[in-house]
Each structure stands twice: as structure tokens, then as C-alpha cells.
Amino acid sequence: MLTSTLAPQAAPTPPAGDKYAMLLARCEGLPPIPTAVVHPCDYASLDGALEAARLGLIVPLLVGPAARIRQVAAEHGLPLGDIPILDAPHSHAAAARAVEAVRAGKAELLMKGSLHSDELLHAVAASSSGLRTGRRLSHVFAMDVPNYHKPLFITDAAVNIFPTLNDKADIVRNAIDLLHVLGIERPKVAILSAVETVTDKIPSTLDAAALCKMSERGQIEGGILDGPLAFDNAISKAAAETKGIKSEVAGDPDILLVPDLEAGNMLAKQLTFLAGAEAAGIVLGARVPIILTSRADSVRARIASCAIAVLVAHARRTAPAVPA
Incomplete structure (x- = not known):
């Protein structure tokens, strides 16, 4: 099981009428889900993954160019702690390695970082090595x-x-x-x-x-x-x-x-x-939910995406998976 030194924090109290509040409320008390974060090589994607970890939603496994990920973290003051990094030379390789991590049981969610959606979904949809159902x-x-x-x-x-x-x-x-x-x-x-x-x-x-x-x-x-x-x-x-x-x-x-x-x-x-x-x-x-966010998304939208995926992942632990 992946671990992290990022201590989970309580989710901020949402404003009245916030429809995403139910998502975070339903996640309360659930253990965080191991998540392969694919190519988090810009501030938005790396900070989104770390924020989800701080809220106790996910346990991140960062997949991508290790030196570049650490550089982004250092430039923006983002603490990585002992979060593991699977080194991959570029985004295409990162997508493939992240899918491999899921197939090996190291992660139960995929989270898109700073790569194109098509690149990630191509690895997911690969007939022999992907996560198709x-x-x-x-x-x-x-x-x-x-x-x-x-x-x-x-x-x-x-x-x-x-x-x-x-x-x-x-x-x-x-x-x-x-x-x-x-x-x-x-x-x-x-x-x-x-x-x-x-x-x-x-x-x-x-x-x-x-x-x-x-x-x-x-x-x-x-x-x-x-x-x-x-x-x-x-x-x-x-x-x-x-x-x-x-x-x-x-x-x-x-x-x-x-x-x-x-x-x-x-x-x-x-x-x-x-x-x-x-x-x-x-x-x-796919075999696991895929958190697909955009650089234009707000922090709340990113966290809501994580919360939805976490709920689906927990449901799959106690119910049959999508038909193969």
C-alpha cells in the first residue's frame, strides 16, 4: 500500500447551496485510494494531486519525468515528502507506466496530469496492455x-x-x-x-x-x-x-x-x-475510474472530480466490476 507524509486535512466547509458538498460529505471516513497521477509536470496538475492527498481522498503515485516533477515542486513550494515517483522519460511513457501500475495492483485510480487526454486514453484503451472492459x-x-x-x-x-x-x-x-x-x-x-x-x-x-x-x-x-x-x-x-x-x-x-x-x-x-x-x-x-481534469478547472472542480472517482473506487471494492 502506498503511503504519504502528507497529513489528511478536513475538507473546507462549502458555501450554502454548493452541490459538490455532497461528494466530499460522502467521502468522509473513507480511506484514501492509491492513485497513479500521470505526468504531473505543471503547477496545476501537481498541486491538484497534492491537495487531494491533503484532503485524504487519494494516496498519490506520481508517474513521469522525476527530475521535472521535483523541479515543478521546488519552483512552486509544493512539498512532495516521501510520495513515490515512477520515473518515465516523457508523457507517452508515463501513460503506459501508469496503466502498468494499475494492472499490477499498485493503484486503483488514474489521474490525468499535464498531458493530452488522447495520450492517456490511448494507453488505457490498448487491446493487450490497457484497461479495457x-x-x-x-x-x-x-x-x-x-x-x-x-x-x-x-x-x-x-x-x-x-x-x-x-x-x-x-x-x-x-x-x-x-x-x-x-x-x-x-x-x-x-x-x-x-x-x-x-x-x-x-x-x-x-x-x-x-x-x-x-x-x-x-x-x-x-x-x-x-x-x-x-x-x-x-x-x-x-x-x-x-x-x-x-x-x-x-x-x-x-x-x-x-x-x-x-x-x-x-x-x-x-x-x-x-x-x-x-x-x-x-x-x-475502464477497469478503474479515470480523473480527467483540465488546466482551466478550478481547485473545487478538481477536488470534486477526485471525490467522484474515490466513491466509484470504493463501490467497486464491494461490488462486481464493470462486465468484462
């Missing part, structure tokens, strides 16, 4: 939107560019499984498109209708699906009623399933930069 890899944004009444999860806005129907089914399954871990027994899934009617002129509406039928037939379990829904109908009950839409999901979704990566990425960033939302991020569908 029978599920499609997919990304989930956990959004804290100030004017929405509960946490809002957007998927997939970072991994699958143009997902097929079968891809979307796995994307939904991954998101539903995540929300079960977070204590939401029957998450409501709004399947987004440009319109709320099914038409062969817009393929995403056909996918939405098929996914709802798959849910009815038990091919997708554990959630309540409805779609296609335009964004206004999904978020606003009044907008849905105006158009005569009767839905358990409209006005109260937990999950927004987007048609493709472009739509999802723009939606998440619009909420972040225009509506003041914060976005934690995690990749699911």
Missing part, C-alpha cells in the same frame, strides 16, 4: 449549475466523437451506474436533440427513440429515459408542457445524454463560462 469508455461531466436545483451530469462531451446507438447505450449505462454510486436510485436521463419529435432527418432523434425502447425492454436498466427532448424541454417543465410533452424527466433530469461530442462539449462550456457552472470530470468504462 466490455463497456465503451465514456466521459461524464458533473456540473454544479447555480440556477439548476440539483447536480447535472452531461455525457459524453470528451471521449466519443460521433457515438453509434450501441455506444450511446453504454454511455447511458456508465452514467446510470455512476449516479447509483452517488446515491441516486433511479436517475432521470434526458436524451437531447434539436427537437422533441422523431424524424429521420435528424438521426439523433432516432437514436433517442431506440434508447427509450431499449430501456423499456430491459436492455438499459436502472434509470428513467425520455427523448428526444430539445434542451429547453429537458430542463424546463413549463417549456415541455407548452409543447404538450408529458414526461417524468422533463424539468428534472439528472443526466443529459448529448447527440455527439461537439454538442456536449459546447453545452458544458457554455454552462461553465456563461452560467457560472463548475464541471468535475471522470471517465468510466
